[in-house]
Amino acid sequence: MPQSRPSNNGKIILIGEDDLDDQEILDEIFSSIDTNFAVTFLPNGTEVIAYLQGQDEGPLPCLIVLDYNMPGLNGAEILQELRKNSRYDNIPKVIWSTSNSTTYKEICLDLGANDYVVKPSNVNDLVMVAKHMLSFCS
Secondary structure, eight states: OOEEEOOSSSEEEEEEOOOHHHHHHHHHHHHHHOSSEEEEEESSHHHHHHHHHTOSSSOOOSEEEEESSOSSSOHHHHHHHHTTOGGGTTSOEEEEESOOOHHHHHHHHHTTOSEEEEOOSSHHHHHHHHHHHHHTTO
């Protein structure tokens, strides 16, 4: 079951992230930057795909943020699945990972990610990364 925060304008940010601490931090930072987004968290890749497939009539997210290493399907595998349906082509996708592997980054960008960011270790950098991610939603 997705964990969500309501939106004032109908814009949804879908975040595939299995780490509860990262979920909480992202939610706090996104809401401190802009409260006009509904943030929905899903803890594994299979649920991300199921959620999107279940949005046939509902609004699609304005941004998808994916942890690279998640249970079910990893970030690259999710990107691969999303490529199979043109409905998702115009949704910006950002991979966020603890790994700074250039191989992972190249794979994800080749599979349609708009960006690949390494999870920052301090709050100031995290706020900058969150603002960067939100810029894809405007």
